[in-house]
Amino acid sequence: MDVTKISREFLDALLSGAAPVPTEGLVALRSHALERANALSVPTTRDEEWRFTDLAPLYRLALRKPVDEVPMPSADVIAAWIAPEVPTRLVFVDGRFSPSLSAVPTAGSTPGLTVTTLAAAMASGDAAVQAHVGKLASVDDDLFAAVNTAWLRDGVFVRAGRGAAGRTIHCLFVATQADVVQHPRILVVAEDGAEVALVEDYVSLQEGAYCVNAVVEVAVGANARVRHVKVQRDSAKAFHLATTSVSVQRDGFYSNLAVTFGGRISRNNIHIRQDGTGTEFELDGLAFIDGRSLADTHSFVDHAHAHGRSRQLHKCVVAGGAHAVFNGRILVREGAQKTDSTQENRSILLSDKAHVDTKPQLEIFADDVKCAHGATVGQLEAEEVFYLMTRGLSEGTARNLLTYGFAADVVNRIPIASIVKSLAARLLEHTGGQEIA
């Protein structure tokens, strides 16, 4: 089998129909992205950045191109995924926005806050779209971001001003059909002093293979605070590729809490750049995977200015024949003095065939910094198992409870109770169920 031919055909199919119509917005950006996508080649395990993640199964997939009309599921069908405490919601079905399933505040109803589709924001000529879209997630050497951008016709647009404190926006991406590729796109602009939270949520109503290729851009202004939660609960056969690019201005705060249950292959690129002094980043990750899943997280924290703080915890629970990859790059540039950065990666392997590849990557070019990192891969702590057994729990129950706790420790940090509850139930299903409830 000719791998090059297959991957070329895959890319051609992926790009067919992407060329922008002149009447649409962002034509220059999209044309440039299309050009780049055509020029780049698909990643293989020969690329350092993709050493552990072989996308060959994706390239063999015959994906249908994004379609304009899709049958919308009824509200009942997606009710299980709705977070009642988050009134603002944008729902996309196989990549298409569903006005009837969404709950978007009418324009001007919340002072300082704009929540709308990217298509509507482009049509209304919102300057923030032009100013930010495509600026953070570079298409120049990221093929999948380029493909996403070439297809950029719609998505989520959030602009928060100083008055819009504390709003949460739930973006729900529902896959209803097999073999469909969706290119979700989110742009969040938090202006100086603003506070906003984003929940990015991927779910599936069917068990077949499909592909999500997402790009999220978050611009955090001076003194602004953005909390970002990503929940990836795609089907076991899904392919999920995502790039999250964030820029944080002086004294801004950005947190990213990402939970993945895998899919056939998932790859999360998280790139956070410090664009001013005194910023604070928090990254929490959980990969909870089983079967044949491969879950790859590549994070890149770029301390480019002084007095930046970052804290990162990435956990993996790997069962069956699953494979987790974590590459945590932290760059402290020259002049980024007084940077205070910690990174911790803890993995638990639950079977002999489970596997994890982890690589901390610290590059420090400033001399007055505090950087700590640690990685552990192993089984559960014997002292913890013993402690629970002295309380009457069988060894199996003790192990299940500890595995649950290890994962729930990340999930519990999500500030939305209904989502915590639904994810905790899912963790429980895989750790003994009622036996430890």
Place this chain on the structure above:
Amino acid sequence: MSNGAGKILLDVRGLCASVAGVPILKGIDFTVRAGEVHAIMGPNGSGKSTFSKVLAGHPSYEVTGGTAVFDGVDLLELSAEERARSGFFLSFQYPVEVPGVANAQFLRLAYNTVLGGRGRDELDPLEFDDFVREKMKLLEMDPAFLDRSVNTGFSGGEKKRNEILQMALLEPKLAFLDETDSGLDIDALRIVAQGVNHLRSADNAVVLVTHYQRLLNYIVPDFVHVMDGGRLVKTGGRELALELEARGYDWIGKQAA
């Protein structure tokens, strides 16, 4: 106070144990009857916690000799969870943190497993909540500790209170309290000691591992033992604890020599 007539709960004879091939316990004889309170004192590293953990069934310790009979059954043949279910309880010197698991979930699981196994009705979360809150009152514990992860971020004293809460829930026949007093402030020590006294009966027994006489003012021991070098080298009444507090441990070795 014991009259020495209670039935034998624990009978340890010539117990030897090692960890990673290093002998730690070197022949311990120790008998506890129902209704009694024993105190085990002794220098750091003498083997007090090792003794407690060996009896609780810690897999890292290898029993290399001797016997331990608990309420008529061979304790050493049982797994750690079977020992707990049959009424042996260890309050840890260093209670383990279990992030991500709510204390209430853990306590209910332990209660339902141990007491359910003794024929008591299992409690659902709501029933258990009422039940455990009553027990917490005894120890003047804030119910907020139910929602937090097990021992995670608890202060030293809070962890010890949580251990005694587990003792209160599991109703053991024999409780080993390994330095439960360390880390407790003066008021907490009194409250926890009163809690332990409240749980005592003619049918159960308590072994206190401690460095300080102060605890023994509240929970008055029938016997005080001194452990040194993996052996119980001296046994006396409660006055021995006062003497140890005044004179330290040095004189015991000299006296024995």
